[in-house]
Amino acid sequence: MGAVSAVDRDRAPKQDRSRATRQRLLEAAVACLAEHGWAGSTVSAVAERAGVSRGAAQHHFPTREDLFTAAVEYVAEERSTALRALFPEGGADRHAVVSALVDLYTGPLFRAALHLWVAASHEEQLGPRVTELEARVGRETHRIAVDLLDADESVPGVRESVQGLLDMARGLGLANLLTDDGGRRERVVAQWARLLDDALG
Amino acid sequence: MGAVSAVDRDRAPKQDRSRATRQRLLEAAVACLAEHGWAGSTVSAVAERAGVSRGAAQHHFPTREDLFTAAVEYVAEERSTALRALFPEGGADRHAVVSALVDLYTGPLFRAALHLWVAASHEEQLGPRVTELEARVGRETHRIAVDLLDADESVPGVRESVQGLLDMARGLGLANLLTDDGGRRERVVAQWARLLDDALG
Numbered sequence: 001m002g003a004v005s006a007v008d009r010d011r012a013p014k015q016d017r018s019r020a021t022r023q024r025l026l027e028a029a030v031a032c033l034a035e036h037g038w039a040g041s042t043v044s045a046v047a048e049r050a051g052v053s054r055g056a057a058q059h060h061f062p063t064r065e066d067l068f069t070a071a072v073e074y075v076a077e078e079r080s081t082a083l084r085a086l087f088p089e090g091g092a093d094r095h096a097v098v099s100a101l102v103d104l105y106t107g108p109l110f111r112a113a114l115h116l117w118v119a120a121s122h123e124e125q126l127g128p129r130v131t132e133l134e135a136r137v138g139r140e141t142h143r144i145a146v147d148l149l150d151a152d153e154s155v156p157g158v159r160e161s162v163q164g165l166l167d168m169a170r171g172l173g174l175a176n177l178l179t180d181d182g183g184r185r186e187r188v189v190a191q192w193a194r195l196l197d198d199a200l201g
Numbered sequence: 202m203g204a205v206s207a208v209d210r211d212r213a214p215k216q217d218r219s220r221a222t223r224q225r226l227l228e229a230a231v232a233c234l235a236e237h238g239w240a241g242s243t244v245s246a247v248a249e250r251a252g253v254s255r256g257a258a259q260h261h262f263p264t265r266e267d268l269f270t271a272a273v274e275y276v277a278e279e280r281s282t283a284l285r286a287l288f289p290e291g292g293a294d295r296h297a298v299v300s301a302l303v304d305l306y307t308g309p310l311f312r313a314a315l316h317l318w319v320a321a322s323h324e325e326q327l328g329p330r331v332t333e334l335e336a337r338v339g340r341e342t343h344r345i346a347v348d349l350l351d352a353d354e355s356v357p358g359v360r361e362s363v364q365g366l367l368d369m370a371r372g373l374g375l376a377n378l379l380t381d382d383g384g385r386r387e388r389v390v391a392q393w394a395r396l397l398d399d400a401l402g
Contacts, residue, residue: 037323039240111322114375118319121312121378122238131379138376160392167389168365170372174315175339177322178332188368191361199396 022060024050029071033112038119043067069129072116075109076137080144087148094200097148098165098193102185104141105173113137114177141166151200161199168192223261225251230272234313239320244268270330273317276310277338281345288349295401296394298349299366303390305342306374314338315378342367352401362400369393 028050032041043064047057061067086100104110113134120130145162146153153159172188175181229251233242244265248258262268287301305311314335321331346363347354354360373389376382 035323037319040323114319117375117378118238118315122236122241127379134379157392157395160389161396163385164369164389164393164396167372167376168369170375171368171370172372174318174371174375175368177318178328178335184364188361188365191358192365194358195362195365195396195400198399 018060021050021052021056023074025052025057025060025067026071026074029067030075030108030112033068033071033115034108037115038068038123041068041115065125065129068116069126069133072109072113073133073137075112076140079104079109080140083144083148090147091150092148094149094197095190095193097145098196099189101141101145101148101166102169102172102189105169106176106185110170110173111177114174138166149196149200155201158200161196165192165196219261222251222253222257224275226253226258226261226268227272227275230268231276231313232309234269234272234316235309238316239269239324242269242316266326266330269317270327270334273310273314274334274338276313277341280305280310281341284345284349291348292351293349295350295398296391298346299394299397300390302342302346302349302367303370303373303386306370307377307386311371311374312378315375339367350397350401356402359401362397366393366397 025046029041029046032046032049036045041064043057043061044054046067047054050057057067061070083100083104087097116126116130117134120126142162145151145166149162151158151162153162168188172181172185176185226247230242230247233247233250237246242265244258244262245255247268248255251258258268262271284301284305288298317327317331318335321327343363346352346367350363352359352363354363369389373382373386377386
């Protein structure tokens with residue numbers, strides 16, 4: 001577990017320290033992937049960034065694939081939790097919900113996920129794991145969107161309206177990759193929130 | 202210009218042969234990028250795939266960046282022309298137009314462009330060229346979409362409705378990268394074609 005003094009060892013239970021190390025590694029992995037892409041993302045680079053020894057990193061994540069898929073999953077879960085916490089009461093303004101959903105796709109998490117996704121399309125070891133991960137994260141995001149938008153999926157077309165919104169959000173994230181697309185994005189979000197509001201009734 | 206016999210040399214004017222070689226290189230470059238990503242795409246690999254000598258390839262495209270940005274631009278133009286040709290009369294069914302627009306983002310061109318895009322986000326030599334290319338291709342696709350959908354951009358919200366549609370198409374392309382997403386995509390396209398039809402009047 002790296003250079004931890006005997007005093008620290010007494011203060012925090014071993015399990016907590018281990019969890020904190022794991023979390024630091026996961027956050028460093030997402031930042032690394034977002035900045036340098038898959039080719040520039042190794043376990044060593046992440047360990048250094050997190051201030052953790054390479055051995056400790058490998059104790060938590062035996063392979064590069066383990067580390068980066070776990071990282072994208074962890075950060076996606078954190079963001080889902082944060083998104084739900086933004087609207088604790090339900091019955092939120094739909095424009096605000098659409099904005100918050102789109103925000104999921106414009107930060108470092110989306111950038112990291114995109115690099116992983118693209119690498120998985122031609123790296124055999126990554127393919128099945130990332131496909132499965134994306135399906136899981138996609139289902140969870142859809143569930144949150146349906147709840148927050150107060151959408152009734154038993155009505156024909158509602159499910160597809162919400163799916164199309166999340167596809168649009170993903171496309172907006174991609175458009176934001178090379179240039180700051182914030183101004184245009186805001187206008188598109190406002191208009192699509194109106195269309196969705198009509199569609200969902 | 203590689204191994205061309207004296208007979209061929211007489212048959213086709215030099216300029217035509219040069220143009221045909223260039224075109225073969227561009228098409229091979231897009232296929233290579235779509236299959237192997239930026240890291241696996243070199244001028245040599247493309248020259249071999251196109252059946253052209255490395256020297257001839259470098260005569261046409263002095264650098265790797267020249268070849269791959271030209272390739273994505275060339276194929277994007279070909280696809281734009283093909284898309285316009287699909288609906289020569291105007292007044293086409295909006296669902297058919299939306300389907301055809303979304304199809305632009307699910308084939309090898311989108312895959313190639315995506316690899317180039319993602320590489321450009323952390324390769325300095327590629328960044329400005331790809332940003333400029335994407336802006337140009339994006340504007341042209343928007344113009345085509347407005348024409349084919351018979352959309353009146355002087356009406357508030359119409360421009361943003363069309364932009365959001367193209368963002369959704371891009372997001373659908375991304376969703377199709379790792380798994381065949383055709384069934385879901387068709388249902389999303391049908392629903393959003395309906396919503397857009399209402400919005401555009």
